[in-house]
Amino acid sequence: xxxxxxxxxxxxxxxxxxxxxxxxxxxxxxxxxxxxxxxxxxxxxxxxxxxxxxxxxxxxxxxxxxxxxxxxxxxxxxxxxxxxxxxxxxxxxxxxxxxxxxxxxxxxxxxxxxxxxxxxxxxxxxxxxxxxxxxxxxxxxxxxxxxxxxxxxxxxxxxxxxxxxxxxxxxxxxxxxxxxxxxxxxxxxxxxxxxxxxxxxxxxxxxxxxxxxxxxxxxxxxxxxxxxxxxxxxxxxxxxxxxxxxxxxxxxxxxxxxxxxxxxxxxxxxxxxxxxxxxxxx
Amino acid sequence: xxxxxxxxxxxxxxxxxxxxxxxxxxxxxxxxxxxxxxxxxxxxxxxxxxxxxxxxxxxxxxxxxxxxxxxxxxxxxxxxxxxxxxxxxxxxxxxxxxxxxxxxxxxxxxxxxxxxxxxxxxxxxxxxxxxxxxxxxxxxxxxxxxxxxxxxxxxxxxxxxxxxxxxxxxxxxxxxxxxxxxxxxxxxxxxxxxxxxxxxxxxxxxxxxxxxxxxxxxxxxxxxxxxxxxxxxxxxxxxxxxxxxxxxxxxxxxxxxxxxxxxxxxxxxxxxxxxxxxxxxxxxxxxx
Numbered sequence: 030x031x032x033x034x035x036x037x038x039x040x041x042x043x044x045x046x047x048x049x050x051x052x053x054x055x056x057x058x059x060x061x062x063x064x065x066x067x068x069x070x071x072x073x074x075x076x077x078x079x080x081x082x083x084x085x086x087x088x089x090x091x092x093x094x095x096x097x098x099x100x101x102x103x104x105x106x107x108x109x110x111x112x113x114x115x116x117x118x119x120x121x122x123x124x125x126x127x128x129x130x131x132x133x134x135x136x137x138x139x140x141x142x143x144x145x146x147x148x149x150x151x152x153x154x155x156x157x158x159x160x161x162x163x164x165x166x167x168x169x170x171x172x173x174x175x176x177x178x179x180x181x182x183x184x185x186x187x188x189x190x191x192x193x194x195x196x197x198x199x200x201x202x203x204x205x206x207x208x209x210x211x212x213x214x215x216x217x218x219x220x221x222x223x224x225x226x227x228x229x230x231x232x233x234x235x236x237x238x239x240x241x242x243x244x245x246x247x248x249x250x251x252x253x254x255x256x257x258x259x260x261x262x263x264x265x266x267x268x269x270x271x272x273x274x275x276x277x278x279x280x281x282x283x284x285x286x287x288x289x290x291x292x293x294x295x296x297x298x299x300x301x302x303x304x305x306x307x308x309x310x311x
Numbered sequence: 312x313x314x315x316x317x318x319x320x321x322x323x324x325x326x327x328x329x330x331x332x333x334x335x336x337x338x339x340x341x342x343x344x345x346x347x348x349x350x351x352x353x354x355x356x357x358x359x360x361x362x363x364x365x366x367x368x369x370x371x372x373x374x375x376x377x378x379x380x381x382x383x384x385x386x387x388x389x390x391x392x393x394x395x396x397x398x399x400x401x402x403x404x405x406x407x408x409x410x411x412x413x414x415x416x417x418x419x420x421x422x423x424x425x426x427x428x429x430x431x432x433x434x435x436x437x438x439x440x441x442x443x444x445x446x447x448x449x450x451x452x453x454x455x456x457x458x459x460x461x462x463x464x465x466x467x468x469x470x471x472x473x474x475x476x477x478x479x480x481x482x483x484x485x486x487x488x489x490x491x492x493x494x495x496x497x498x499x500x501x502x503x504x505x506x507x508x509x510x511x512x513x514x515x516x517x518x519x520x521x522x523x524x525x526x527x528x529x530x531x532x533x534x535x536x537x538x539x540x541x542x543x544x545x546x547x548x549x550x551x552x553x554x555x556x557x558x559x560x561x562x563x564x565x566x567x568x569x570x571x572x573x574x575x576x577x578x579x580x581x582x583x584x585x586x587x588x589x590x591x592x593x594x595x596x597x598x599x
């Protein structure tokens with residue numbers, strides 16, 4: 030018995046040790062980001078032009094490029110993602126062969142490494158379609174990348190809508206289109222928004238897929254055909270290729286992480302609380 | 312799901328057609344990726360051939376030597392090291408969150424792990440480059456190398472292991488817990504002999520998923536692993552992984568060199584997709 034108790038204590042120690050290690054590493058990372066990054070943060074850092082390869086000045090053009098790339102990605106991915114999710118959850122049975130084939134290819138797409146998306150984007154959007162290094166090419170590449178997460182989140186939201194609502198709509202003689210527009214999509218709206226947020230988060234964190242598609246140019250873009258440097262690419266370039274760029278790299282990383290935390294929290298809140306409230310109240 | 316014939320209308324047919332075509336686009340993207348990777352790899356596959364990718368005298372693409380083996384070995388070594396570190400710690404974290412942590416701490420611990428999962432790889436890379444590498448360099452210069460790559464990757468994929476193991480442990484039926492309690496098994500015995508075996512397939516699925524992520528990761532490894540093309544002899548040797556090689560050389564690669572980079576991308580994709588598919592079969596999914 031003494032042996033067993035010793036083993037239990039050892040096990041408890043190991044489990045607590047692992048948790049402390051994870052927490053400690055997390056706090057270490059967080060504190061370094063705050064210590065090295067917070068000092069540079071100011072309104073002018075967020076809005077100023079980038080100077081001296083990023084060592085000086087701010088990230089104004091970088092933020093604009095990032096937002097444009099995200100806008101292109103989401104504008105393209107959302108309609109396709111929404112339609113595919115609706116098809117999968119409302120129009121074909123889950124065990125149907127077509128549904129399984131579509132579902133499988135979405136899962137495979139979700140597993141493709143981001144550098145491979147970068148290769149594809151460069152070969153297809155930049156070279157084959159002639160978009161070159163541009164915000165458009167980068168945004169379209171990211172659209173392909175975020176599609177699986179959009180589809181799966183929206184699908185989940187739709188399947189959380191109770192079946193009685195569908196039957197009710199059918200009994201009232203509503204066409205499936207109007208049932209979709211007036212009942213199902215409004216009910217699942219929080220999930221749609223959550224999917225959108227998760228997609229934006231994924232796209233914003235991306236670096237490898239953008240290096241060869243939207244490129245490195247750190248000037249203010251004047252059109253979608255210009256090259257534009259995303260925030261994540263900026264962090265990479267500052268830390269790897271620019272001597273003396275670490276301080277601004279940390280400040281940019283802090284901006285990126287803060288934006289991601291806000292986006293993820295909105296997604297979480299939308300997906301859980303709001304969805305349940307809607308379905309239980311109406 | 313409603314599939315009645317009563318309300319078929321013209322608008323519904325159009326709707327169905329529109330949805331179908333969107334799905335065709337979604338599936339088409341995957342096929343297009345494969346097609347274009349193959350198309351761009353073709354010159355290398357045809358003129359260089361698979362054998363030379365492992366038999367050439369080193370990686371000197373400008374002189375026509377295309378040996379990918381050192382980088383493939385480095386890729387596998389970094390990923391293996393990362394999973395050996397992140398696997399046990401991640402599972403222990405999940406066990407902590409499920410069974411050991413007081414409720415208040417458990418909630419914030421899980422939030423922290425979820426937060427960690429959302430941190431971009433380039434930020435891990437930045438931190439590794441500026442904090443971790445100098446620490447290793449003090450002990451074993453130059454610092455940037457296999458160990459730094461393993462540690463940063465482990466940190467990055469740990470949330471994947473922890474979150475999937477957590478979900479798998481949560482899914483174990485309550486009767487198991489009650490039955491074991493009734494038998495008077497100790498907590499450690501319960502976790503080791505009952506809960507973890509019962510959640511086994513989900514946990515392994517999560518580990519496969521994390522391995523796939525580690526193999527496919529570019530930025531974090533690129534920034535800390537030193538990027539010298541060589542088969543590592545020690546944990547401290549600088550290495551270059553396949554993904555990093557693509558990111559570093561694609562900017563100036565032409566003809567067969569470029570095609571060879573696409574070959575390595577294709578190989579990575581097939582490897583990672585096979586692992587992810589295996590993980591999906593075992594139920595190690597983060598979403599859905």
